[in-house]
Amino acid sequence: MAGDVDVHEELVLGQAADEGVAASLASVASQANAHVLHSYGPRVAVAQVDPTDASVLAEALPGDMTVAPARVTKSARRTLSDTEELGLAAFELRTSDRYAEAKANRPFAGVLWDGAAEASPPGCAELATAPAPAPSGDALSHVTAPLSARLSGSVAVGLVIVEGPTTALQFDATERAKVVAETQNGATWLGGRHPVQPVTWRWDIDIIRVDAPPDPHAADLEALWRDPAMAALGYGPGLGGVQAYAEDLRHQQGSDWAYVTFFTKYPTGWFAYASIGGPRLVMQYDNDGWGPDNIDRVFAHETGHIFNAPDEYASSNCNCGGSWGYYGKPNANCATCASGGGVPCIMKANTWDMCPSTPYHLGFPICPGRLGVQFRGNVAASSTRRWFTHSWPADCHVVWSVVPTTVRAGAAQIRWDVHVERASSGYITYWISITNLTTVPCDVEARYAVLGST
């Protein structure tokens, strides 16, 4: 298990740069019930796969691709690009004992983002207007299609580590790998909340060293280092240049969405912030009092902003109204007004939880239609037994039916009745009473049909 996000991930390595591991993985994924979670260049990918299906995946892939390699040789590492090497190092770090220990001992685990005396809350920067297009001299094409309308499908992330001229402003190899591991961990968790298919993250990593001396009194603390970094990548100044880069990333990676994440040690106006709706997210490596071991959760929180989710902690001055995100839903889990202060959520606290409102804001499909068996059991002769099943999203239309699985022809065997409990504003508990009408025990299965959402 990599990280602490309860997803079984496997590293997949290719040898030839012209054979995209992620593309090959995607083409055989259904055979092995696997899914590409991360790609770092053409030769390094991370797949979600059931441990029992890892061998099926290995057999389905071309012969020069390796699933869960026991070791990666020095010569193989030498062939990797910077992006590929960092993706590999990040996964190796996430599967290490020290990483597991760090995650088990996170500072301020579960604490509200505005509840730690020694740490500031992560911020968000709302844009009054969309970023201005880059100057025509940039020779970049701009399209007006949103870069991050909803968190689904595939997302290209330009991860830019911006270093400065002094040692204090530079990242060593361990810190670079840490940044990539933390963003990988946070993205796996966040994208894994999608109810139909986890999000695929396509990373493009650059380490840019600029000459600008740090100036904590600069009028625009971000532009001081961001604009030279973007110039080094061939883009213009301001958020227009960042948007142009994200648009190019989306095109190059063939992704549905894109944004740019900057990590730096330069002074910034806040230790972590992002634009609602993109195109950029900024984080400092030290992550204020939360520390580098919480970069993953702060990154997930800020990526929530990129995909239009609002803050839910009280000091953000949130309220329970508004029209946020893909579905234009109010911020119902805002701590200042939700019943009991609301429920734990990545947009409110340092936690791997998501409240019922955030999926709407992120644009997840709500209540995709599906059928299933929720439980199986046995009812004794001439008796009634009651089960409950909880945490069904309240907006989902769900109907229940029960069938006997014990064969006995000639007369009805069971009858059922459904009682309903609104366990919270966002979730429903169903209580299903099943009566055995016969004089012998009867096995049953309770089936559900999710029909859609209101």
Next chain:
Amino acid sequence: MRVGVQHRGQVNASATERVFTYNWPADWHVLWYVTPTNPRSGAPQIDFDTEVERASADRITYWIMIRNLTNQPVDYELRYAVLN
């Protein structure tokens, strides 16, 4: 298939309310279900049953009985799904 909310209301404590909804085309396959809207965790709040009246050759009236299983008023919404 489409889903919706036909009616919102309240049932008094430990009471049963019967609502009807009419003029539903007879060739529509319609399911009815009820969910409480005010949270009260720990036990079921609502039971419901559906009865059906063929009001005309081509129209159906549905009668839905909603029983409050608690000792406090319960707000509810009556939901439907047209399956065809």
